[in-house]
C-alpha cells in the first residue's frame with residue numbers, strides 16, 4: 392500500500408514512522424528543506440498530559456474581552472484575523488460550555504496518556520537523541536484562588552491517570568532551587584511527575600533519519616497543492632504540478648491543512664494561533680533550573696533542554712503572519728525575569744534565538760485525526776498547544792486506523808466527522 396504524508400513536522404513524521412512499521416510504502420512531501428522547520432521547530436518542549444485542558448475553558452469569552460487591545464496579553468486578537476475566523480470562533484465559544492469542555496478535557500487527557508505510553512514503549516527503544524528529561528512539569532501559582540482552582544482540576548484529571556502532588560512555596564523551591572528567589576511571591580505549586588520534556592526539532596530530525604533508514608522516502612522543497620479525488624476516493628496529490636499517485640494520503644500540514652483538504656471538498660476547522668519562544672544558553676547561570684516550569688499566572692513556560700533554556704508562551708490570532716513582533720518578544724523576556732529574576736540579568740539578547748510559530752488549533756481544542764468522508768484521505772492536525780505531547784500517540788493512532796482498522800483509542804472521538812453533529 393502506497394501512502395503519501397504531507398508535512399514533515401511532529402505529526403507527519405510520527406505517522407510516517409508507524410505506517411512504515413505496518414509495512415506501508417511511505418513518501419513524505421515537505422515544502423521546507425528539512426524536517427521540523429515550521430511549528431515543530433522551537434516549541435515549549437513539554438510533553439504534558441497535565442496540560443490537557445483546551446484553551447476554551449468556561450468563561451474564556453470574558454477573559455478574551457478583558458485582554459482585547461493589550462500588547463502584553465496572553466491572548467491577543469488582531470482585527471485583521473477576524474473575518475476569516477467567524478465560524479471557527481463561534482464553534483470555539485460553543486465548546487466552552489462546561490459539559491463540552493469537560494468532554495474535550497477527557498479526550499485530550501486520554502490521548503496524552505496514550506501518547507506518553509507510545510513514547511515509552513515504541514519510541515524510547517530507538518534511543519533518539521533529543522535532550523529528553525523526566526523531571527515532570529511544575530506549575531506555579533501566585534494567588535490562593537489560582538492554586539485552589541488548579542488543585543481541583545488536577546484532582547479531576549486523576550481519573551485519567553494524571554498523577555500530581557500539591558506543594559507549598561517552600562516545597563516548590565526545594566524541588567526547583569532556581570525558583571527560591573520568587574518563592575515568597577508564590578501561593579504554591581503542583582508537580583506532575585509523569586510529564587516528559589525534550590527538544591521537538593531534534594526529535595524530528597532524528598526520527599526522520601531513522602525513518603529514511605527503514606525505507607521512508609522524503610521529498611523536501613516540494614509543495615503539495617491539491618489532493619486528487621476520483622469517484623469519492625483519493626487518487627494522489629499534485630506536487631509542484633506533477634501528479635503523485637497513492638492509495639492513501641495523510642494531511643499533516645498543520646494550519647495549512649484546511650486549504651489542501653478543501654481541494655478534496657472537505658472543510659477542516661483549523662486556525663493558526665501564533666506563539667513565541669526564546670532559546671538561550673545557560674552556561675553562565677549560577678543556579679541552573681532542571682524542572683520544566685509553567686507559571687500559570689503569567690501564562691509562560693520555561694523548559695531546560697540540555698544546556699539551553701526555552702521560554703515559550705503567548706497566543707495571538709494574527710492569521711498566517713509569521714513576523715516576529717517586537718512587543719511580543721519583549722513580553723517573553725519580561726516573563727522570564729518574573730520567573731528567574733536573578734539569573735535573567737545574565738541573559739544577553741544577542742545570544743538568544745527568538746522564534747515564532749503557528750499552532751494549528753481546532754475549535755474544540757482536540758486534534759483532528761483519522762478518516763474523512765473521502766476514501767483513503769486521512770488527517771493528523773489541529774493539536775494546537777499540545778502537538779508535541781500528542782505526536783507519538785496521534786501518529787500511531789492514525790497509522791493503526793489506516794492499516795489495521797483497529798485503534799487503541801476510539802478514533803471517532805478525534806475524527807473530522809464530529810463537527811457534523
Ligand SMILES: Cc1cc2nc3c(=O)[nH]c(=O)nc-3n(C[C@H](O)[C@H](O)[C@H](O)COP(=O)(O)OP(=O)(O)OC[C@H]3O[C@@H](n4cnc5c(N)ncnc54)[C@H](O)[C@@H]3O)c2cc1C
Nearest residue numbers: 398400401402422430431435437615645666777778779780
Ligand atoms: C510557542 C509554542 C510553544 C509550544 N509548546 C508546546 C509544548 O510545550 N508542548 C506541546 O505539546 N506542544 C507545544 N506546542 C505545539 C506544537 O509545537 C505543535 O502543535 C506541533 O509542532 C504541530 O506539529 P505539526 O506537525 O502539526 O506542524 P508543523 O511542525 O508545522 O509541520 C507541518 C509541516 O507541513 C509542511 N507543509 C505545510 N503545507 C505544505 C504543503 N502544501 N506542501 C508541503 N508541505 C507543507 C510545513 O512546511 C511543515 O513542515 C507549541 C507551539 C508553539 C507555537
